[in-house]
Amino acid sequence: MITLLEARHIDKRFGGLKALSDVSLTIGKGEIYGLIGPNGAGKTTLFNVLSGAYAPDGGEFVFNGAALPSAKPHLVVAQGIARTFQNIRLFRELTALENVMAGHYLRTKASVFGILVQNRHTVEEERLTTERAYELLKYVGIERFATATAKSLSYGDQRRLEIARALATEPQLLALDEPAAGMNATETAQLKLLIEQIRRDGITVLLIEHDVKLVMGLCDRVAVLDFGCKIAEGIPSVVQTDEAVINAYLGGGCRHEP
Amino acid sequence: MNELASAVPWLGRRNPQAARWLIVIVAIAAPLVAVLFGRTWVRVLDFALLYVMLALGLNLVVGFAGLLDLGYIAFYAVGAYTAAFLASPHFGVHLPFWIVLPVAAGFAALAGIMLGFPVLRLRGDYLAIVTLGFGEIVRIFLNNLNYPVNITNGPQGINALDPLVLFGWDLSRNLEITENLSINSLFLYYYFFLACVAGSIVFIQRLQVSRVGRAWAAMRDDELAAKAIGINTRNLKLLAFSLGATFGGVAGGLFGAFQGFVSPESFSLMESIAVLTMVVFGGMGNVAGAIVGALILSALPEILRHLAVPLQQTLFGTVLLDPEVLRMLLLSLAMILMMLLKPAGLIPAHARYSHVEHLKRHGVSR
């Protein structure tokens, strides 16, 4: 297994609260890796540090062998890590197509001058972005809503749109924050198929989820966080029976002092 | 043009082609109609076009990028005073306009970047105040830099700016066609400004339907999400700021040459607010809205000015509200009422940021 992403001793503090304590994990290329744990365990915080929304107080992420820039979200995306949000953050006034096209921004180069004169390179690039965005909408199954405004889409379709937009950034690692939240059984099953397809197409997936069935059926490995510490890591069936994990969900605390 | 066409009431929806032609015809015929009421009205139209340019520029900053700039008029001032320095008897320098305008644009853009750099990471309301401060600082300097070294000639301003000379055509002189027929300079300026405005519209619409336009829209909608898809919001804000400033600078250069003199009075906070009101009134983020807002809110005060004085004389025997006051009243009410009643403006933005035509073969249409 080639390592794609490594978290090394990540610490994050918010005032007096230690949100993450010495969290380390390794994600291999082509894996579907799950991050689970009770509410408030620090999962989204870890995502936020990874994606550059916050700088860690200690430790670092290493991606493809190089340290990931901290607190610079757009650079992290440029390196190849794209994320979605727990509470869906789409560009509500733009159409579905435009949302995905926006994701392609950082991979395109047209300059203001080119846009002004509409030179061949600019026109070509624009056409390419439009086509690619449409392909991605088809990929996630919502191409019929291409010209609909994002806010008019149903909840499940909005989630898929967000994934399509993240894919437009051409990531190597796709980080999904509770993609199945609020979905019913059918939608969840479709999501599972989509994620598996994404993996088959060469993208590594990191996923925060509460839906145990989804995690068990989908993830190659999982890590469990509780009170900011990693308390278990391994294949789902093993982690499921780990005593510390059971304690975390039913009671008990963290060995590290905050 | 599509978006402009669809802004035309009634006709815009039914027959955009016809609406487009209507706009062109109205634009070309406007001064010919106005002159029937007196030549001053053509002058009003000329200034209206300058305001349109300003509104388009500010719309880039406020409407496209979502940055509330309350000191926008400072860029207008930079453009105007650059023209005054480079093409007037003040320093005795008389460069031709095809040098002056780009230099004015360049200085304005530079000012935009210098202001933008430290200031763009501030949140909305703080940004507003700091830009307001910047506008005021510029005005104070313009007003006071006449001692110990006279740079700006202080409150008196600078006179006798060179008029616009296009390929040997002096726009401030009437154009003689035949012995008896000549085209008044006000018309000449009108059509030149119209060409500039048309060019600006093309530029802005191309920007809108491009990766930059989408990125701005994304940033305005949800800055955090925009960063999360790799958009460098800092640079985009700087771009909006400096492009907006460039528009202001060009308009300023044109203004200086047209009016023939510049003074700090023309660049007060009131003017910044006036331009902002035009953008807000017409509809933020919306090219058609900015144009409509600018046209209405620059022409209406003039109309009122001509009606109000005689009207009040007949009704009350004296003038209670002089035109300046009326203008301020109109603008402040317009701003407040718009925000309360129709925050999206007269022409709500149904902006589009993609060429859906590229997908015709997939059967996708608007």
Added chain:
Amino acid sequence: MEIFLQQLVNGLVVGSVYALVALGYTMVYGILGLINFAHGDLVMVGAMTALQTMLFLMGAAPGMSPLTMLTLSLAVAIPVCMMLGYTMERLAYRRLRNAPRLAPLITAIGMSFLLQTIAMILWGRNYHTFPQLVSTAPLQPVAGVFVTPIQVTIVVGSALIMAALIVLVTKTRLGRAMRATAENHRVAALMGVDTNLIIALTFVIGAALAAVAGVMYASNYGIAHYGMGFMPGLKAFTAAVLGGIGNLGGAMLGGIVLGLVESFGAGYIEHMTFGLLNSSYQDIFAFIILGLVLIFRPTGLLGERVSDRA
């Protein structure tokens, strides 16, 4: 040395006025996250209303003592400003509480200009002489510094008012309700606080402070006109940010500091820039400070306290 002390006194006087106005800004910002652009113009309304009252009294009761006249003028100006503040909140700001970010700000700007325009209509564009009812004749110089009764009144008066405000906010139920609403509207409402009332009250108290500040400012300089609120308003906002927006102590500290900086700056600027800039550039200081604070220490000297808008 004398210049220094003189400028110190001037700075304290102007700073006290800034502090009073800054309190209004900071309270509203702390509770609503809104810069009430029109607040500075309330200062103007206070001064103009007082002026009008004084002129009326001088005509109708010429024998009245200056102190009574001043008190009556305040008694008129303060309620007028309070009502104006309440009206603005009720008619405009309340409706925009959930509007997109720029809308309340733009409305506030519109309000500010509307107030100025109305003042222009009522009182014309000219500068009016403001009766300086508290004497401006210098008292016995102390250490070579001249202090006038009006200056003393301003500094002492503001200090008393600020002390009263602090007591109100920290020791009364109302104050507690205000602090709770400032921290988090929704939760305060859930705890039984009538947040609409508290917000209205915040505006009203700020308006009252503005009225007093207006009378002080006009008395100090002897002039009043329709645009007099703009600059002090802007500077007071700078003071509020300097001290830490939302933070009452910060507003007071910021006001005094700004007043001092402005005073020393105006006094020494010609020295410092070798004659290049003179004291007509004085207004710039406030803006420069604002810029510096926001770039280097955006939370202000004492830290900001803005509500948790869930």
